[in-house]
Amino acid sequence: MTKAIKKILALSLSLAMLLSFTGINAGQVEANVVAAELKTESSAPTVLDFAHSVSSFEEAAKILQAQDPGQDKAFELESAELGKNTDGVLTQCGGDCAHAPSIIIPGIGQSDVFLLDENNERAKDKDGKDINAFPLLIDIEYLFLLIVPMVKMLVTQKDNGFTDLAAKILKKSLAKTQIDDKGQPVSNLEVKTYPSSVATCTPKERERVFNTIPISSYSDIVGEDHLYFFTYNSFGNNLDETENLYNFIQTVKRETGHDKINIVPISLGSTLAVSLFENYPQVSDDLNKVVFIVPAIDGSCLVGDLYKGQLSTDDESLYKTMLPELLGADDYTGYLINILIRIIPKQILHDLLDKVLGVLNDILVRNCTMIWGLVPSADYEEAAQKLFADGQSPLVKAQTENYYQAQLNAHDNILKLVEDGVQVFNVVDYNHPIYPFVPSSKNNNGDGLIHFDSESMGATAGYVDSPLPSDYTPKNPRCTDPSHNHISPDGIVDASTGLLPETTFYFYNQDHEGTGRNDVIMKLATELLAYDNLQDVHSMPNRFPQFNVGRETKGLMNDRLPKAKQVDQSLLAPEDAAQLQAAIERAEAMLADTVVDYQEFLAAENDLNQALIQIGLRNPPEDKKFEKYAQAVLKFVSDVLYQYWGPRGYSDKRGA
Numbered sequence: 001m002t003k004a005i006k007k008i009l010a011l012s013l014s015l016a017m018l019l020s021f022t023g024i025n026a027g028q029v030e031a032n033v034v035a036a037e038l039k040t041e042s043s044a045p046t047v048l049d050f051a052h053s054v055s056s057f058e059e060a061a062k063i064l065q066a067q068d069p070g071q072d073k074a075f076e077l078e079s080a081e082l083g084k085n086t087d088g089v090l091t092q093c094g095g096d097c098a099h100a101p102s103i104i105i106p107g108i109g110q111s112d113v114f115l116l117d118e119n120n121e122r123a124k125d126k127d128g129k130d131i132n133a134f135p136l137l138i139d140i141e142y143l144f145l146l147i148v149p150m151v152k153m154l155v156t157q158k159d160n161g162f163t164d165l166a167a168k169i170l171k172k173s174l175a176k177t178q179i180d181d182k183g184q185p186v187s188n189l190e191v192k193t194y195p196s197s198v199a200t201c202t203p204k205e206r207e208r209v210f211n212t213i214p215i216s217s218y219s220d221i222v223g224e225d226h227l228y229f230f231t232y233n234s235f236g237n238n239l240d241e242t243e244n245l246y247n248f249i250q251t252v253k254r255e256t257g258h259d260k261i262n263i264v265p266i267s268l269g270s271t272l273a274v275s276l277f278e279n280y281p282q283v284s285d286d287l288n289k290v291v292f293i294v295p296a297i298d299g300s301c302l303v304g305d306l307y308k309g310q311l312s313t314d315d316e317s318l319y320k321t322m323l324p325e326l327l328g329a330d331d332y333t334g335y336l337i338n339i340l341i342r343i344i345p346k347q348i349l350h351d352l353l354d355k356v357l358g359v360l361n362d363i364l365v366r367n368c369t370m371i372w373g374l375v376p377s378a379d380y381e382e383a384a385q386k387l388f389a390d391g392q393s394p395l396v397k398a399q400t401e402n403y404y405q406a407q408l409n410a411h412d413n414i415l416k417l418v419e420d421g422v423q424v425f426n427v428v429d430y431n432h433p434i435y436p437f438v439p440s441s442k443n444n445n446g447d448g449l450i451h452f453d454s455e456s457m458g459a460t461a462g463y464v465d466s467p468l469p470s471d472y473t474p475k476n477p478r479c480t481d482p483s484h485n486h487i488s489p490d491g492i493v494d495a496s497t498g499l500l501p502e503t504t505f506y507f508y509n510q511d512h513e514g515t516g517r518n519d520v521i522m523k524l525a526t527e528l529l530a531y532d533n534l535q536d537v538h539s540m541p542n543r544f545p546q547f548n549v550g551r552e553t554k555g556l557m558n559d560r561l562p563k564a565k566q567v568d569q570s571l572l573a574p575e576d577a578a579q580l581q582a583a584i585e586r587a588e589a590m591l592a593d594t595v596v597d598y599q600e601f602l603a604a605e606n607d608l609n610q611a612l613i614q615i616g617l618r619n620p621p622e623d624k625k626f627e628k629y630a631q632a633v634l635k636f637v638s639d640v641l642y643q644y645w646g647p648r649g650y651s652d653k654r655g656a
């Protein structure tokens, strides 16, 4: 979904290492350099704070204008047309159509959160751009203070206070990212909201929404006045954001005139749904359908391990496998770092990692209740004991306990919704290894970020690329209909043990981050939200089978295919025109088929690329000779060092 999450994780582990020999490399984490000193007062009230009191269209419009003065023009234009309905109802249908409106609740980092200055204006960076608080607010200048002590450490090969200083400096540089012991960000932040439907958005806002979640196929059917986008601070407060979500649902009911609405909790957004169902059980009266997409219903083992302080810092991970796996095996930088890292004595490296993680605990980890929502229930007690030791942050602790209960009750709460007539669907990615920071990645299937058990609500899977054993028998299956087969064609998944075997859809080899680029998942969500034909995994096996295969087609659909179709073929050489036309037809046929044949997807994509290259509309792929050579050489050196020098720094004695 977003590269940013990878960066945060990479940061928590490798910041220390990267800094250690480049000194200034932190710039590569897209850090937000903060120009001004800023007040640390609590956020200004959002539109949601007073939205519940809105009783007329005029009032809503006024609030919107106050909220976002630059954007009133577009809104007025739309409102003249939409305002025909009475009593604050903004939809064309007045609430009297067959399509319940939908609220998208996006994933981590998919809401814009801006840093505000002392005048509650958006703070600007040195290029005059708004400063986005995600993933981190870093005052990068502080990090330069580390260069001299680091050189000294490297020359002497002794710590001499270096790791303590590094921790202090890091803490200082991340001060604006701090969450306080009430679970609130200390910086003055603005969550960019979309308080009304997509129909009222400016073109720029609309583009942002659809670029984040490309689900215009849905609003094309039901109307943009039936689509809403809920935003929240990914590093904010879970209970506050849950309340905002509940209020937003009431706003959407009022504005659309519909009694029941759909929600689409995606990834981290699902933790707000888990909290919503626990703390606002009356919401079941407001809901028509819930369509979970790659949800973290029971957290992520990756975050659980991080919260328990368990990182893959074993020798092999640290000196050989982790960074190349993280940065991509084709990327030579991972191997380069493996080689360079040995200029730091091993003990200093371990101390540095420990202290950096300690700083991250103090700044973000302990007090951020949104991210606590990603700690699996099985890890909660241990993580809480560690992070709230000595009675630290009791208020935050109480909030995390609330969420822990919500997590424990999540499956029951979801079944209760189903009993109340709410249709609940789930979309799960699997067979993509969990990022290799943490020990759990070695024994959990998942989608890169969320482990399979959490995302599938308790279904069973073998490890990545490992089918269930031949003597496998399901434990406590939820489906006992002998005519159903809930085993995936690859033999890896048994869906029958998941909470919702009849309404959960699985995508093999689909990476969490690429979910939004998967057209089939968006088409599936559209079908589920806009119509009632797709009742379960048995309804449309020829279009939406329970088990499908991942494919990422966003670039093809939004860029290359439209480009190809705009070409005036009469201006081309006949054989080029024929090649282009054939490629267009193949790509369209491939896209129309929602039962994915991955080889056909690759072939169709390649045909179209080749046709565009042929007529000069696309550059041939660069010859990455240097990268390939560097990768091979550095991997060789890294592996040889590991084997013959061992897991230690260059100055460490053997066996260190």
Ligand SMILES: [Zn+2]
Pocket: 091, 093, 094, 095, 096, 097, 098, 099, 100, 101, 226, 258
């Ligand atoms: Zn309607």
Ligand SMILES: [Zn+2]
Pocket: 479, 480, 481, 484, 486, 501, 502
């Ligand atoms: Zn079944």
